[in-house]
Amino acid sequence: MRVTLAQIAPKLHRKNLEDVCKIVLEHKGKTDLIVFPELALNGYMLQDKLFEDAWALDELRVLQELSNYIDIAIGAAMREANRFRNSALYFSRGTLLSKHDKVHLPNYGMFEEARYFSAGSIFESFSALERKISMLVCEDLWHGSVHEDLLSENPDMILVLVASPARGFTENNLLIEAKWYEIIQKVAKECNAQLIFVNRVGFEDGLGFWGGSAVLDGAGNFLCKLPKYESSIQTFEI
Secondary structure: OEEEEEEOOOOOOOOHHHHHHHHHHHOOOOOOEEEOOOOOOOOOOOHHHHHHHOEOHHHHHHHHHHOOOOEEEEEEEEEEOOEEEEEEEEEEOOEEEEEEEOOOOOOOOOOOHHHHOOOOOOOOEEEEOOEEEEEEEHHHHHOHHHHHHHHHHOOOEEEEEEOOEOOOEOOOOEHHHHHHHHHHHHHHHHHOOEEEEEEOEEEEOOEEEEEOOEEEOOOOOEEEEOOEOOOEEEEEEO
16 A cells, blocks of 8 residues: 655645645555645634635535545645534545544644634544544544544554644754654554654744654554655655
8 A cells, every 4th residue: 555645834825725636646646545734725823814714525526536546635624604623534536535523622822723613522433445544633642532532443544634833842852753753653552553644844923843744553663754844745655
């Protein structure tokens, strides 16, 4: 199975959809699954811009069509009546196969998600590419209750879509990187599942995102890592 990690730098603009489609088309016939970061279709620091830029599902038909060639996992701000969700979408074979709404919305320090988004409430798995897959968004994976939910789901593969700002700088490393890697190694080993971690890069309103996307095996070993602080799109056989 070939998996492409799309470690990109989304902008605060709907043009992200056009950019994403170009990337998917460039990988047509070269990969089975392409994974983009959290809020890849919108940018992260949306704030009140959310009311203009959130997506309705019927506006994303082009991704449904492209998924006839490649499975696509991507983060987007979605509009549901008068509510907004921070969602992970999985398109496959011309349809939206799964949608996970971020359950744990951070609302501290630099984060204001709970002010703008409504939280999801469930974790569930779905079947694609001959695997049972669970999909989560960023902060979800920082909660022990979610680890228990994943264990009960018993997935073969876990997709984690992330927009993690760089923080905790030291002389030799980045503390947030070390913490994230500790968490994803723990979850991969607990579930004995392949884990795909895709974090964005770029800058928004003073926040810098560090990247470092990775693939882990069921023993928590890193099979590959993408570089920090730069856009990188790479395909791996797993």
